[in-house]
Amino acid sequence: MERRLIRRDMDFSRFKDRDYVRRLVEKIHRDYPGGRVNIMEVCGTHTMAIGSYGLRRLMPDGLQLLSGPGCPVCVTPNSIINASIELAQKEGVVITTFGDMMRVPGTEKNLEVCRAEGADVRVLYSPYDMIAMAESERDKEFVFISVGFETTTPGIALTVLEAKKRGLKNVSFICANRLVIPALKVLSQAEDINIDGYLCPGHVSVIIGYGAYQVIVDEYKIPCVVAGFEPVDILMGVYEIVKQVKNGESRVVNTYGRAVTEEGNLEAQKTMEEVFEPVDAEWRGIGIIPKSGLGLRDEYSEYDALKKFNIELKEAPDPPGCKCGEILKGVLLPTECPLFGTKCKPESPVGPCMVSSEGSCAAYYKYGEV
Numbered sequence: 001m002e003r004r005l006i007r008r009d010m011d012f013s014r015f016k017d018r019d020y021v022r023r024l025v026e027k028i029h030r031d032y033p034g035g036r037v038n039i040m041e042v043c044g045t046h047t048m049a050i051g052s053y054g055l056r057r058l059m060p061d062g063l064q065l066l067s068g069p070g071c072p073v074c075v076t077p078n079s080i081i082n083a084s085i086e087l088a089q090k091e092g093v094v095i096t097t098f099g100d101m102m103r104v105p106g107t108e109k110n111l112e113v114c115r116a117e118g119a120d121v122r123v124l125y126s127p128y129d130m131i132a133m134a135e136s137e138r139d140k141e142f143v144f145i146s147v148g149f150e151t152t153t154p155g156i157a158l159t160v161l162e163a164k165k166r167g168l169k170n171v172s173f174i175c176a177n178r179l180v181i182p183a184l185k186v187l188s189q190a191e192d193i194n195i196d197g198y199l200c201p202g203h204v205s206v207i208i209g210y211g212a213y214q215v216i217v218d219e220y221k222i223p224c225v226v227a228g229f230e231p232v233d234i235l236m237g238v239y240e241i242v243k244q245v246k247n248g249e250s251r252v253v254n255t256y257g258r259a260v261t262e263e264g265n266l267e268a269q270k271t272m273e274e275v276f277e278p279v280d281a282e283w284r285g286i287g288i289i290p291k292s293g294l295g296l297r298d299e300y301s302e303y304d305a306l307k308k309f310n311i312e313l314k315e316a317p318d319p320p321g322c323k324c325g326e327i328l329k330g331v332l333l334p335t336e337c338p339l340f341g342t343k344c345k346p347e348s349p350v351g352p353c354m355v356s357s358e359g360s361c362a363a364y365y366k367y368g369e370v
């Protein structure tokens with residue numbers, strides 16, 4: 001079995017080395033085939049890193065780095081946000097979630113406003129923290145709003161298993177976790193965007209392994225390159241895609257070998273599969289994608305908050321004027337939204353892409369991307 005772990009004595013400064021960066025940028029320009037090449041960075045952390053290191057400005061004319069649906073908060077549809085708000089307003093219910101979810105606008109308000117109005121809404125660093133709270137406050141119902149991709153889902157699964165092991169009856173989850181590969185399949189077939197290569201998410205790939213992208217290469221002939229998050233990592237990934245486009249190739253390449261293996265983290269995959277099963281799921285801007293979400297298996301259905309509280313998910317439109325849907329598909333850049341930087345800013349966000357710390361609108365605003 002292939003194993004490449006990050007060593008404690010590893011020198012990470014070389015992944016920011018100025019000369020190495022300069023040489024990679026020169027190579028990208030040298031081998032750039034010309035015309036328009038669309039490379040989608042699938043992960044919100046890549047979007048932030050590209051912005052913070054100013055990498056977009058170093059690209060050749062015509063090479064477009066597009067943000068994809070890799071921000072879990074951003075792709076969570078309004079139906080989930082509204083259901084969370086509905087639950088938050090129930091007597092005796094404590095909503096727990098990650099911090100980024102607090103200011104995502106629902107149709108009428110957000111969770112932060114609910115809390116200001118008296119609802120018990122708590123921000124957690126780990127879903128596991130809810131277990132201790134539920135044990136010590138047995139008179140309350142604790143609901144975790146669970147969003148995230150394969151990176152965070154194993155931790156959610158472990159929390160479900162722990163709740164069952166301890167026999168907790170006052171714990172449940174709104175499961176809005178999503179899977180990356182089904183979304184890539186939909187984007188690869190989309191007629192309104194032509195993607196020439198995917199910069200695949202490093203964190204997710206630690207769990208699913210780089211072998212998981214072979215299906216995208218086989219079915220759609222689009223290069224898939226797994227990359228880390230330092231400037232050298234990202235530029236190596238871009239260079240690999242540029243070379244493949246120039247040579248008319250499509251392959252899976254892993255440039256994040258210090259963290260990602262072909263098969264991924266088998267233990268984490270096993271834990272996820274024990275608790276969850278793939279279900280059809282709604283994505284903001286994309287709609288329903290078959291088998292792209294995760295629902296609790298029958299053995300764990302007592303922890304499904306929507307069933308427990310009889311809450312129905314109802315489709316709801318994005319905020320008026322907000323283009324998050326198009327931005328998450330790579331059809332528009334954040335700066336092409338008419339509200340960007342005017343009505344919509346991080347201190348007064350209209351849509352989730354301006355709220356989240358991984359949102360592309362927030363990244364473009366923070367780093368002055370044009």
Ligand code: SF4
Nearest residue numbers: 323324337344351361
């Ligand atoms: S700038 Fe604001 S309103 Fe426009 S797409 Fe981004 S989040 Fe939505």
